[in-house]
Amino acid sequence: MGAGHAHPLYLDRAGRVHRLAAEVKIVAVLLFTIVVVLTPPTSFWAFLGYFVLLAAVSVAAAIPPLWLLKRATIELPFVLLAVALPFLGHGERVDWLGMSLSIEGLHGAWNIFAKGTLGVLASLMLAATTTMRDLILGLDRLRVPSVFTQIATFMLRYIDVLADDARRMRIARLSRGYDPRFLWQVKAFAVGVGSLFLRSYERGERVYLAMVSRGYTGRLPHVARDRAPAGQWAVSAALPIVSAGIAIAAAVLA
């Protein structure tokens, strides 16, 4: 619990990107994704440029490429959709290896694949370099309404509470010699879900009251510095600015 509430995608490194303030990274990734989505799917060079750009960032962030690729498989369902498109699409068709493929479908598939992959990679890098606590502080500094940051703070605290309680209940059940695993034993699971919720709520309520009695007013205290220095904004602005440059260059050259 004391370890800063790391999440499964967080990669504890001492990279340069890890040291940037969270709000700076959120804005950079958001702008980069917007540039990517606005790029017409036919400017293939632009997408290659974005990919090289992200690779450069991952080197600066000390994220191993294999780690990124493994996590990027979350995107697979969309890739499957993309693979189906050339076969299902309408309009002009080409023959390739004896298969009749729709050109429009091919463009559509490329569009989904390229933009989806770049977006997932950018988000993964944000996740790998930012702890949950930093992310919430960053959102708070970006003037996200405090209701959101409050709910998110509790959510992140209570995920641990839920997981711990679930583990305890499972051990208690096992130690009483009961291990429901078949469909007709589903009642045990259902009752378990309900009481898990209640137990976690009561534990969570105590956590909340403890926080309130220690002066919690709905915002996490700002510890080190209040705002990201201008230098960090300048460094991370490189990502959206270079990507916009690539997009414009591709449009001019095409």
Place this chain on the structure above:
Amino acid sequence: MDAQAMHIANGIVNGPVSAIFVVVAVAVLAVCVVKARADLDDRLAPMAGLVAAFIFAVQMLNFQVLPGVSGHLLGGTLAVILVGPWVGALCVSTVLIVQCLLFADGGLTAIGLNITNMALLGTAAGYLLVAGLLRVLPKNPGGLGVTAFIASVVSVVVASQGFVLEYALGGTTQLSLPWISGTMAGTHVLIGIGEGLIAATTVATVARVRPDLVYALRRFRKPVVLEEAAA
């Protein structure tokens, strides 16, 4: 072939339509924030956090329905019953934003679409059904469970059709709409049943043990009159 295998990714729906739905989502969420402020007291704040955490955990369960077709629980109805429509919509949106930023689940530019479908459409449908059904069904744990089940199934299907609407407005590829609509609805009826069972058992347990925590029953609670004050 499902957009909610994970949430809608970047590049599935074109830029202008995505932007329109970001505006829609921000506008409706702003209303929710204002309304939620009145609701969010000492009891509801931790409850909202727990509901969000619960939805977060539940959304991790992906149902494999057909090869390549999967979907997950949305949790909007559960949120509506336990914390009310305004805070409920905020809970689901918070989950979606955190998943998008920390788990790369759902595109950053599609956040407006995802919030509109799952946090706004799904929650609104769930709330209307819960409010309507509780007028006729008994206001006890059993009645609340049945309400939660029906409202979950309908709200999940409504949310999935939100994607069909967005796709019709700005899909970047051409697939036949009736086919998408049918596939999405079919998949999500199954998901809705799973979601309904989880929501129903959770809500019924909470209503049995701590009825004071159930937002949907607040309206039906008799005001407490202290005997000394009455005397």
